Amino acid sequence: xxxxxNSDKITRDFxxxxxxxxxxxxxxxPSTKFELFGEVFDTxxxxxxxxxxxxxxxxxxxxxxxxxKKANAVHWVGMGEDKELEEITATKARTIKxxxxxxxNNEVFRKIEHAVKAGxxxxxxxxxxxxxxxxxxxxxxxxxxxxxxxxxxxxxxxAAKVPFIVKxxxxxxxxxxxxxxxxxxxxxxxxxxxxxxxxxxxxxxxxIKQVVGKDIPVFVDCGIESxxxxxxxxxxxxxxxxxGRHLMPFLKKGADAxxxxxxxxxxxxxxxxxxxxxxxxxxxxxxxxxxRTF
Numbered sequence: 480x481x482x483x484x485n486s487d488k489i490t491r492d493f494x495x496x497x498x499x500x501x502x503x504x505x506x507x508x509p510s511t512k513f514e515l516f517g518e519v520f521d522t523x524x525x526x527x528x529x530x531x532x533x534x535x536x537x538x539x540x541x542x543x544x545x546x547x548k549k550a551n552a553v554h555w556v557g558m559g560e561d562k563e564l565e566e567i568t569a570t571k572a573r574t575i576k577x578x579x580x581x582x583x584n585n586e587v588f589r590k591i592e593h594a595v596k597a598g599x600x601x602x603x604x605x606x607x608x609x610x611x612x613x614x615x616x617x618x619x620x621x622x623x624x625x626x627x628x629x630x631x632x633x634x635x636x637x638a639a640k641v642p643f644i645v646k647x648x649x650x651x652x653x654x655x656x657x658x659x660x661x662x663x664x665x666x667x668x669x670x671x672x673x674x675x676x677x678x679x680x681x682x683x684x685x686x687i688k689q690v691v692g693k694d695i696p697v698f699v700d701c702g703i704e705s706x707x708x709x710x711x712x713x714x715x716x717x718x719x720x721x722x723g724r725h726l727m728p729f730l731k732k733g734a735d736a737x738x739x740x741x742x743x744x745x746x747x748x749x750x751x752x753x754x755x756x757x758x759x760x761x762x763x764x765x766x767x768x769x770x771r772t773f
Contacts, residue, residue, distance in 0.1 A: 522550065555576075579624060714768050
């Protein structure tokens with residue numbers, strides 16, 4: 480298999496290298512019910528923590544939330560103004576707010592407090608926006624960023640009072656630090672190719688799961704386009720997956736179309752579960768997966 484520097488292509492190739500065996504005997508109709516932090520959802524297929532969707536659709540961020548609500552899926556949201564977050568949570572979508580690693584920790588604490596007051600049932604930080612790729616700290620839309628220490632993460636966790644999730648983990652080493660800091664979950668992601676030649680999330684997922692065990696849920700982001708992709712993530716140990724870019728064409732058609740695609744992907748997931756002898760998410764089995772070597 481020929482790899483290039485494009486991390487998204489590498490990730491897609493890895494997805495497509497994973498093959499499934501079937502298990503029909505003693506199988507039953509599957510359930511995709513997903514529980515997170517005491518709440519129950521119809522699907523482990525979640526929206527991704529996107530931002531600034533007005534170029535995709537007018538009021539795109541709110542439409543995106545409405546779609547998650549209609550699909551009874553977990554909704555994630557990234558960068559944005561306070562008022563926009565309030566409009567998102569007003570849809571009643573169960574929302575997780577991901578905050579950038581602002582240089583000024585006071586801004587981080589302020590955003591955590593606002594997100595909780597706005598009704599988010601979890602918050603978190605996007606750690607892979609720490610650096611600019613040129614040896615300096617990142618700057619996102621004029622806002623200075625800075626890498627955070629494990630102690631700073633611990634402070635954010637304690638300040639949140641709701642589950643705190645770290646997004647952008649792509650190594651067992653960072654996963655271990657997140658666990659020690661008290662994170663309630665991590666998102667395995669290379670942020671749509673933030674670094675060239677990034678290891679595919681599923682390639683490192685097993686190592687990360689060995690570190691965190693069953694202590695906290697591990698989510699997978701990047702390149703998920705179907706229920707089959709979601710199944711492969713779940714079979715290899717993910718608790719749930721996030722879908723972002725794949726939903727953008729549907730978002731242009733509105734919340735109903737976007738929700739319909741999420742539910743269609745969930746049906747695809749259920750279809751694969753039924754054909755591999757998996758009756759529920761708790762019964763996911765990595766031995767169903769085989770890596771293509773031919």
